[in-house]
Amino acid sequence: MNAYQPRTDDMQFVLSRVLNAPAQLQALPAFAEVDPDLMQQVLAEAGKFVGEVIAPLNRDGDEIGAQWQGGAVTMPPGFKAAYQSFWQSGWPALAASSEDGGQGLPTVLEAMLYEMLSAANHGWTMAPGLLHGAYECIKHHASDELKAQYLEKVATGEWLATMCLTEPHAGSDLGLARTKAVPMPDGTYAVSGTKIFISGGEHDLTDNIVHLVLARLPDAPPGPKGLSLFLVPKFYPDGSRSRVHCDRIEEKMGLHGSPTCVMRFDEAVSSIVGEPGKGLGAMFVMMNAARLHVALQGIGLLDAAWQKADAYAQERRQMRAPGKGKSAGEADLIGEHPAMRRILDTQRAWVDAGRVLAYRTALELDLIKHSADAEQQAAAQxxxxxxxxxxxxxxxxxxxxxxxxxxxxxxxxxxVREWGIEQIVRDARVAMIYEGTNEIQAIDLLVRKVMADGGQSMNALLDTLAADLPQAAKASTSAQARIQTLRAVTAQIVKAAPQDAALPFRVADDYLRAVALVLMDWAWLRIETGVDADTPDANTRWLAPAKALRQWVLPEFQMRTFIIVQQCTAAGA
Amino acid sequence: MNAYQPRTDDMQFVLSRVLNAPAQLQALPAFAEVDPDLMQQVLAEAGKFVGEVIAPLNRDGDEIGAQWQGGAVTMPPGFKAAYQSFWQSGWPALAASSEDGGQGLPTVLEAMLYEMLSAANHGWTMAPGLLHGAYECIKHHASDELKAQYLEKVATGEWLATMCLTEPHAGSDLGLARTKAVPMPDGTYAVSGTKIFISGGEHDLTDNIVHLVLARLPDAPPGPKGLSLFLVPKFYPDGSRSRVHCDRIEEKMGLHGSPTCVMRFDEAVSSIVGEPGKGLGAMFVMMNAARLHVALQGIGLLDAAWQKADAYAQERRQMRAPGKGKSAGEADLIGEHPAMRRILDTQRAWVDAGRVLAYRTALELDLIKHSADAEQQAAAQxxxxxxxxxxxxxxxxxxxxxxxxxxxxxxxxxxVREWGIEQIVRDARVAMIYEGTNEIQAIDLLVRKVMADGGQSMNALLDTLAADLPQAAKASTSAQARIQTLRAVTAQIVKAAPQDAALPFRVADDYLRAVALVLMDWAWLRIETGVDADTPDANTRWLAPAKALRQWVLPEFQMRTFIIVQQCTAAGA
Incomplete structure (x- = not known):
């Protein structure tokens, strides 16, 4: 079995040649010092760390896994040492403000780091994966006293953090959460209740763990507006232990390197973060960043799977490939068989487009934070x-x-386990569920965002994409046609919804896929503008995935829009 | 977690109301005695046995699994007792000839039994799953002496059997196999080599195990035509042990209840089965039956997954479903949310159509065997x-x-493991690989069968389907249109192939999916003719999956044929 190896040259290509990111970033005063050399250097160092330190721990993470005993969790071999080295090298604080102990670098570098980490070792990466959200949450909502105690420790990753949201009967619907917070005379709160699916709720990676917990004050209304946010550490600043207990960890399909904890809060002394009733909003301040991270997990894991399959297909021979004459040996390489070629090139098309979209989104997140131009800000939002x-x-x-x-x-x-590919499939499955199930993403897109303004913002996004299509590219005509179809379909859903309230919920998945295919198409047309067709490997490296996208992936667009139109027509729109 | 429960009423409905199977079977002299009551009784008994004896062992099969130690394999708790009860009750011999110790019942009953067994416990079912093929192979190709020693034991399942085909460097391409068979002066052969992925190569379920092994005689030509078939038991008739060793079992993604063995043959004294150089043909005599069994595993496992999801969706509440007024409680049932309804109804559409197609195929297998009408035989083939x-x-x-x-x-x-649904997903994955990978099925269909006669037999099959569409059904028009499109696409591939030899291999998957959708459509139109629309649950039980098929599944047909046509056009056809 071959471990994942970061290919930072491909990532660098997307960053510089496709997105022209260094120039865009340097235009912002916050990143005036961030020149292309510095970015390349950080990326190379990150790749080295991931490949040498994190990737080799992946197999033990799966096979030995995190172990629970008597309320304590022992992480798989090597995880703790790797984490200590990770935070001490400053990696968690890459994009945190320098005033909080961070390095103040662009979000896109953090995004690339997390793509590589997830590809190398999804289980290990879960631990620091939540840090950034907790850091932003504390930074923007906690009192100065809490910040003094926790902000730097969380920013640097010296302490890890959790998000305690889900309860046994409240998953996608957090409004059903029942955990209680009772105000105490000293201004603290006694939090009681059980939270489940808490990634890294207990472990031995760091000296302390900071829990952010959604709970309900005694006089709170039912539903999501009754939820407030509380902070309770494993150990208080005075060194005493809190009444927060890890009752067990889940047996899961995969991701065994990450302990998924059942956490019991037993009148745990907690501090409120932000205002009462504003818990969900405070927790979700970083929702876009968190979802971007999960998307990057998907991109990284798919790249890791592709790397393994590609290496195998270049080594193993089975049967004669069609259209080939007698070649050396008794059989041809698996990678020469059309059905296998199709699989390999198609996954590569997804990975490369994924990078373009994810890195671009990371750049937009920095524009939101740092741009002084209101129009640019609005477009980024x-x-x-x-x-x-x-x-x-x-x-x-x-x-x-x-x-x-x-x-x-x-x-x-x-x-069989030997090659490590089945672990990737098992590990990857959970990402379709957490941070909002994929069905909820689709509803978020269509119902909460596109339909909320009658399709205006979606049309504005499509304007951006259409304007950005390279004029010369032959495929641009069909790309323009798909964009037009998407506009029409959007309008039709908006028109049909009043007749059939359930319709948008029925077709949300199709709509999301249709949007994704337009984005994929755009991303690949952008990639092609950056490719130097004269380089020796341009054909296998870039043109083959581009062709696979058009032959095998994009035709789904017609199917999705057909399904939507059929539903709208049935509703009389 | 709720264990799978066979729903024999649904299966009976397909058998009688949709396929009119009892009448068809009784028209064959071999099954003149097999009346509807007998079939119903056998099905009910089978359902009872599967639900009470086999299903409860599934979880331990996964969590404890088969264990290897020092060359011996211990099966999971309860597996041996269940197997002993299974063969002693006559279940393996259901469709075997009465002259060989079998019950001489129709293949369709065996098919239904294996669907239920796979749904209940895929791992356990692997053990008897290979029996039928071994039985037919020995029956049709072995010498009278071998038959006297092995046929009845294998027919009844008192002894289990294996198929030893794959080697470390020969999987899909068995022609690369290197295992040697050296003729001995006494007429036996010394077989030496290593076979991998041997399901049930070693276990403690039965007193003896009969191995059918592909190997190469010293003077054999390279490639598949140099392979002969040999039989070597774990214990010879005199009680001595053969030189066949289980060196280890694989660690797998799932299917832990079935030991996947590495088998080493160390000059193992063997008997030839059939003629030299005809090994592959003898092994594959039952290929259609074996592939039908794997299809039934898929149908069974999907039904089991659906049962679990359906039960959960009828119990758990999360959020308000769209278009619903205030209902009892704080939230609506998961099953009332459109995205979940779509998943559930769609899987049901696949399961029900799967039954129609699989049971019909089992009926055709019996026609091949027992019909005296040459035309009926040819159509069945x-x-x-x-x-x-x-x-x-x-x-x-x-x-x-x-x-x-x-x-x-x-x-x-x-x-998480608790609900058992992730086990189904892990177990099911292997069936896409074994008995010919799904890519090889597509090539078998398009290249070896459809193109071999220029599309004639496919057109004849489409004639059969078209003639069998109910005239009254509204959807028949689009069904007819899809059949016409499939004819045109078939002709276009046949025309394009000479220009581009790799083309059929590139689009084989799309072609297979297009054929599948035409078959699904036909199956559901047949189902609807059998449904009594006045029964209280007709809507949720039958009409909702039919609607899901048309809304969400069939639109894929256009996409698949578009992809194929695009390729043919590029090839100039």
Missing amino acids: RWCALVTPVMKSVFTHQAFHGGSDCLQVFGGHGY | RWCALVTPVMKSVFTHQAFHGGSDCLQVFGGHGY
């Missing part, structure tokens, strides 16, 4: 609001289903 | 040759991908 749920859904979907296609390249060998 | 690879591919695909959709219904709970 729109991009992130509309593109993020699409990416979260399709790239986690592709990591699992396309990962399964990569497994198929191995035949029977793919089903 | 055609049906089995064309429909079997389609079923094997699409129902194993759906068990995994649709099973994953069912997992999604559980949200985070689907990813």
Whole structure:
């Protein structure tokens, strides 16, 4: 079995040649010092760390896994040392403000780091994966006293953090959460209740763990507006232990390197973060960034699966490939068989387009934060609001289903553990569920965002994409046609919804896929503008995936829009 | 977690109301005595046995699994007792000839039994799953002496059997196999080599195990024509042990209840079965039956996944469903949310159509064996040759991908072991690989069968389907249109292939899916003719899946044929 190796040259290509990111970033005063050399250097260092330190721990993470005993969780071999090295090298704080102990670098570098980490070791990466959200949450909502105690520790990753949202009967619907917070005379709150599916709720990676917990004050109304946010650490600043207990960890399909904890809060002394009743909003301040991270997990895992399948297909021979004459040996390489070629090139089309969309989104997140131009800000907000749920859904979907296609390249060998490909498929499956299920992403996109303004912001996004299509590219005509179809379909859903309230919910998945395919198409037309067709490997590296996209992937667009139109017509619109 | 419960009423409905099977079978002299009551009784008994004895062992099969130690394999708790009860009750011999110790019942009853067994416990079912093929192979190719020693033991299942085909470097391409068979002066052969992925190569279920092994005689030509078939038991008739060793069992993604063995043959004294150089043909005599069994595994596993998801969706509440007024409680049932309804109804559409196609194929297998009418025989041969690879591919695909959709219904709970749904997804994955990968099924269909006679047999099959569409059904018009499109696409591929030899291999998957959708459509139109629309549950039970098929599944047909036509056009055809 071959471990994942970061290919930072491909990532660098997208960053510089496709997105022209360094120039865009340097235009912002916050990143005036961030020159292309610095970015390249950070990326190279990150790749080295991931490849040498994190990737080799992946197999033990799966096979030995996190172990629970008597309320304590022991992480798999090597995880703790790797994490200590990780935070001490400053990686968690890459994009945190320098005033909080961070390095103040662009979000896109953090995005690339997390893509590589997830590809190398999804289980290990879950631990620091939540840090950034917790950091932003504390930074923007906590009192100065809390910040003094926790902000730097969380920003640097010296302490890890959790998000305690889900309860046994409240998953997608957090409004059903029952955990209680009772005010105490000293201004603290006694939090009681059980939270489930808490990634990294307990572990031995760091000296302390900071829990952010959604709970309900005694006088709170039912539903999501009754939820407030509380902070309770494993150990208080005075060194005493809180009444927060890890009762067990889940047995899961995969991701065994990440302990999924049942956490019991037993009148745990907690501090409120932000205002009462504003808990959900405070927790979701970083929702776009968190969903981008999950999309990057999908992209990374799919790349890891592709790497394994590609290596196998270049080594193993079975049967004669069609259209080939007698070649050396008794059989041809698996990678020369059309059905396998199709699988491999198709996954590569998804990975490369995924990078373009994810890195661009990371750039837009920095524009939101740092741009002084109101119009640019608004466009960035729109991009992130509309593109993020699409990416979260399709790239986690592709990591699992396309990962399964990569497994198929191995035949029977793919089903046994030896090659590590089946672990990727098992690990990847969870990303379709957490951080909002993929069905909820689709509803978020269509119902909460597109329909909320009658399709205006979606049309504005499509304007951006259409304007950005390279004039010369032959495929642009069909790309323009798909954009027009998407506009028409959007209008038709908006018109049909009053006749059939359930319709948008029925076709939300199709709509999200249709948007994804338009984005994929755009991304690849942009990639092609950056490719130097004279380089020796331009054909296999770039043109083959581009062709695969057009032959095998984009035709789904017609099917999706047909399904939607059929539903709208039935509703009389 | 709720264990799978056979729903024999649904199966009986397809058998009698949709396929009118009892009358068809009774028209054959071999089954003159097999009246509807007898069939119903056998089915009910089978359902009882599967539900009470086999289903409860599924979880331990996964969690404890088969264990290897020092060359011996211990099966999971309860597996041996269940197997002993199974063969002693006559279940393996259901469709075997009475002269060989069997019960001489129709193949369709065996098919229904294996669907239920696979749904209940895929791992356990692997053990008897290979018996029928071994029985037919020995019956048709072995010498009288071998038959006297092995036929009845294998027919009744008192001894289990294996098929030893794959080697470390020869999987899909068995022609690369290197295992040697050296003739001995006494007329036996010394077989040496290593076979991998041998399901049930070693276990403690039965007193003896009969191995059928592909190997190469010293003077054999390279490639598939140099392979001969040999029989070597674990214990010879005199009680001595053969030189066949289980060196280890694989660690797999799932199917832990079935030991996947590495078998080493160390000059093992063997008998030849059939003629030298005819090994592959003898082994594949039962290929259609074996692939039908794998298709039934897919149908069964998808039904099991659906049952779990359906039960969960009828119990758990999350959020308000659109278009519903205030209802009892704080939230609506998951099953009332359109995205979940779509998943559930769609899987049901696949399961029910799968039954129609699989049971019909089983009926055709009996016509091949027992019909005296040459035309009926030829039509049955055609049906089995064309429909079997389609079923094997699409129902194993759906068990995994649709099973994953069912997992999604559980949200985070689907990813943990507790509910048993993730086990189904892991177990189901292998069926896309074994008995010919799904890509090989597609090539078998398009290249070896459809193109071999320029599309004639496919057109004849389409004639049969077209003639069998109910005139009154509204959807028949679009069904007829799809059949016409499929004819045109077939002709176009035949025309394009000489210009581009790789083209059929590139579009084989699309072609197979297009054929599958035409078959699904036909199956559901047949189902609807059998439904009594006045029964209270006709709407949720039958009309909702039919609607789901037309809304969400059939639109894929256009996409598939578009992809094929695009390729043909590029090739100039």
